[in-house]
Amino acid sequence: xxxxxxxxxxxxxxxxxxxxxxxxxxxxxxxxxxxxxxxxxxxxxxxxxxxxxxxxxxxxxxxxxxxxxxxxxxxxxxxxxxxxxxxxxxxxxxxxxxxxxxxxxxxxxxxxxxxxxxxxxxxxxxxxxxxxxxxxxxxxxxxxxxxxxxxxxxxxxxxxxxxxxxxxxxxxxxxxxxxxxxxxxxxxxxxxxxxxxxxxxxxxxxxxxxxxxxxxxxxxxxxxxxxxxxxxxxxxxxxxxxxxx
Amino acid sequence: xxxxxxxxxxxxxxxxxxxxxxxxxxxxxxxxxxxxxxxxxxxxxxxxxxxxxxxxxxxxxxxxxxxxxxxxxxxxxxxxxxxxxxxxxxxxxxxxxxxxxxxxxxxxxxxxxxxxxxxxxxxxxxxxxxxxxxxxxxxxxxxxxxxxxxxxxxxxxxxxxxxxxxxxxxxxxxxxxxxxxxxxxxxxxxxxxxxxxxxxxxxxxxxxxxxxxxxxxxxxxxxxxxxxxxx
Numbered sequence: 023x024x025x026x027x028x029x030x031x032x033x034x035x036x037x038x039x040x041x042x043x044x045x046x047x048x049x050x051x052x053x054x055x056x057x058x059x060x061x062x063x064x065x066x067x068x069x070x071x072x073x074x075x076x077x078x079x080x081x082x083x084x085x086x087x088x089x090x091x092x093x094x095x096x097x098x099x100x101x102x103x104x105x106x107x108x109x110x111x112x113x114x115x116x117x118x119x120x121x122x123x124x125x126x127x128x129x130x131x132x133x134x135x136x137x138x139x140x141x142x143x144x145x146x147x148x149x150x151x152x153x154x155x156x157x158x159x160x161x162x163x164x165x166x167x168x169x170x171x172x173x174x175x176x177x178x179x180x181x182x183x184x185x186x187x188x189x190x191x192x193x194x195x196x197x198x199x200x201x202x203x204x205x206x207x208x209x210x211x212x213x214x215x216x217x218x219x220x221x222x223x224x225x226x227x228x229x230x231x232x233x234x235x236x237x238x239x240x241x242x243x244x245x246x247x248x249x250x251x252x253x254x255x256x257x258x259x260x261x262x263x264x265x266x267x
Numbered sequence: 268x269x270x271x272x273x274x275x276x277x278x279x280x281x282x283x284x285x286x287x288x289x290x291x292x293x294x295x296x297x298x299x300x301x302x303x304x305x306x307x308x309x310x311x312x313x314x315x316x317x318x319x320x321x322x323x324x325x326x327x328x329x330x331x332x333x334x335x336x337x338x339x340x341x342x343x344x345x346x347x348x349x350x351x352x353x354x355x356x357x358x359x360x361x362x363x364x365x366x367x368x369x370x371x372x373x374x375x376x377x378x379x380x381x382x383x384x385x386x387x388x389x390x391x392x393x394x395x396x397x398x399x400x401x402x403x404x405x406x407x408x409x410x411x412x413x414x415x416x417x418x419x420x421x422x423x424x425x426x427x428x429x430x431x432x433x434x435x436x437x438x439x440x441x442x443x444x445x446x447x448x449x450x451x452x453x454x455x456x457x458x459x460x461x462x463x464x465x466x467x468x469x470x471x472x473x474x475x476x477x478x479x480x481x482x483x484x485x486x487x488x489x490x491x492x493x494x495x496x497x498x
Binding site: 070071072095099102103105106107109111113114115116117118119126127130131132159160161175176179185 | 390392401406410415491492
């Protein structure tokens, strides 16, 4: 179980996260929502240490990082092993083929046998209907296809949690649907996910828990049913603002 | 006219094979080793503390000074200092060694900035993507960043190599009988300076054309992953 306590982060004088505490349940989908600039992405990146919080604690079972105290690279890497991130602009490695994009980390980081890694990658690609592109380069694929590959790449390292940073915001509606369907399937299969999104339809369909962040603070933390029926004027206003009440 | 050209050709080609090409190749190889090292020292920000951190800052200071001094002084002056100047403090180097040291240090200084700019031009997102998959910094550099930077660095580094091939003519000033010096010697004997210098210019152009073709081939190979527009 991934827990955070009082996470704070400033960039220069701007305090982006003002002490967020929550639990991200296992085998569930947590959706982080909120207005632009509220600190959602910073929070998500903190979980993978792409952003190092200034203060607070991240706990994962027996593993604990207190950002007020020094911690070793080994501890940081151990935390990173538990998570894998999917980015808004997918960030595939353009110099590697699709197959290599998926197998690179299992082979060179996790030291998985190359034949096994290739087999697992082909299975993942077949599952998303893209195995025919195994030897293609990312630049030959559409944005939606690349995003599905990047999800496969994140799954290939078998993380306990997948972190998704607005994975569909750079896609057109048709491609967005393909990616969301894939994510809903993963959610149904019990993959633990934490996703920053503006897509309330996905939140309605797949979320188990919703965290609403505004001005660096968690203004709402509860189930999706509680979220969509909340009496909080600010949440209502937010939902109204994105035309889905 | 053709007789003069043909009769001088063997001596010029011998000088090319014996000095011009080895000088350029060896100096470029050493220059690139220096360039990569200096570029990495200036580019990387390792998370280290204590003495190691002080050592890294010192290394960076030395790297900055090296790049500054070699880019701020003429190559010819550098060669003169190494070959004619150092003996006065007891360091006497053979001409070829002095030339290799001079050319390597000069190429290393310029090359390091070219390589550093290529490393900087690879998106930070690529580092994030590698880190999230568990790659260490050396693994990310070697497997993800450098192959992408290589494509970017190829044209400017090819320029530097072509420049170096032509700059080897400066080695004539420190007594190396490379191609240009041999052409000077032949011109002094046959009193045909125009013909001899045009001939040697043509030989330099020939060498540089081969390098340009090689550059084109390498560019195609390193760009094989750019096929569509990804939309």
